[in-house]
Amino acid sequence: MWMQFKDRLNVMTMIPNHAEEALFGAIEAGGTKFVCAVGSRPSDIRIKEQPTENRKEFNTADGPEIVFANVVKWFREMEKKLGRNISAIGIASFGPVDLNESNALSYGCITSTPKLSWRGANLLEPLRSEFGHALPIGLDTDVNGAALGEFTWGAAKGIEDFVYVTIGTGLGAGAMSRGRLLHGLVHPEMGHMLLPRIPGDPFPGSCTKHGACWEGLCSGTAIQSRAGKPAQDLESDDSAWIFTTRYIGYALANLICVLSPRRIIIGGSVRKAGKLGQDRFFERIRDEVQAALAGYVVSDSLAGGIRDYIVPAALGDDAGVCGAFELARMKLSGLAG
């Protein structure tokens, strides 16, 4: 009885900036590393943990059993340290992952990843065996999670139709339509969109499945493969920047044609653009988008207002864990993603 009342109190206190907000566990499950945190929002990330030179516990390559044993152990330690229990957990995961709750057996499982040890891995089960089946666990893709973080606290605040693109080792995007994250048959895999080739570009693309898809042309991996060194080390006049920003322009023009977003947010390490610099990187992308659309879609956001239309992520590297906090909060309060 008292527990029920306490649970209701937790729900009642889920108001931003409230002093006694619930404590959430956040897991940003990336293809390279897991980033874990406890807290409730960007201004309340109590403790955040990720692999460092001295701390190797959260490396995705170790496989689900080892990683989740470490994650669970770490959450328990944090609860002890803070003297409070975690009320819900949010997971923003690499994919493809089954997000269909009506699939009793495969909901929460990684499906066709090239990471063999993760194929079929259940992301919810290890948490449930430790914390019990009653603990709410919110789950979405890494990019939808980051999109949710930007929507709740960042560059998409108050904008119900937008796209969040991340360009790092890989390339992906999440989207919201009318205030709800885009799902469907599986979940979007926008990085694998096919694009026109720029005449004279000799680079075959780096995607093992599609060669020159968006990810195969513009991810950090693609840039490294094209230029022989990582994006941050390229000279600002390296032709790789010309090709990369033009292909990004094609892809964003396509997203505008398909989704008609009210804003496009770009995160991930490549956006910092090393010696070219983030400002010039964004200027080029905006120019390329306008060139690709050729004036067909009429809106001030695509003309004079384009500097406020294609913008960098506001939460930076915290978008993922903050989105996971929000996934936890939504699950706790019974809201669907």
Added chain:
Amino acid sequence: MWMQFKDRLNVMTMIPNHAEEALFGAIEAGGTKFVCAVGSRPSDIRIKEQPTENRKEFNTADGPEIVFANVVKWFREMEKKLGRNISAIGIASFGPVDLNESNALSYGCITSTPKLSWRGANLLEPLRSEFGHALPIGLDTDVNGAALGEFTWGAAKGIEDFVYVTIGTGLGAGAMSRGRLLHGLVHPEMGHMLLPRIPGDPFPGSCTKHGACWEGLCSGTAIQSRAGKPAQDLESDDSAWIFTTRYIGYALANLICVLSPRRIIIGGSVRKAGKLGQDRFFERIRDEVQAALAGYVVSDSLAGGIRDYIVPAALGDDAGVCGAFELARMKLSGLAG
């Protein structure tokens, strides 16, 4: 008082198959012709009118003043003929059209069309001056309207995330995500998506803005321009079919990556595919989609189940007016599209 009660009765009777359903006006405003109808649903299209050799009143080329004068006159005649008043009107219109109700001045106006006489034309005003400002008028794009028709009565019944593609003189697509039609900054213009070129294809594309975008490569106009004759007259082994179906495969693969629809529905005259035939046309498209995705997105719908995944429109040429009925009904009952 009695009127209010009658209005409530109208709302209360909006149950499919109810004998005394409200009478709606439907306008499918196409780039070539207007198709008008009165009725309530596919099995209750009381009267449908469109330009014929003897009847020239609804030709879009006549411009908004003439066309709308004829439309209004026709609706009044139908009311008299049926002895009933129209309760609401739905418009599924060519675009680009301003669908943002918070834009007091431009809501319901055609924006950047190449049809000069229609630029800035207000689609709602002529109806309001005849029927009064109290008459509910639902408005969306032609493709969203057709998508809504297929969702309510056709091939998307019960499927809340899907894409409806129409390939006719032009090429466009509408989509629903989680049960709501996709809107945003403006509205989708999926036909203008940029696609990879097939090596060795000499056709430059027919889009005046983008050359070889999806519409520029695959619309009826593009096929005619490529092959020198209309799609329905092409031999089944004409290379135009090979190019066209492959480009459609690229485009649908991109839509799958971006939207993750649970079904893709194809309408429009080109799908009938003349001597190639609709069945073979769809078989080829399904094969091309699978080839383009290269197994990356894992779902039975994209493997063994693909025949139920990429399907022809069920309402055929009535999808647009039926969608307009539903737009009218939703507006009358206070539902947003």
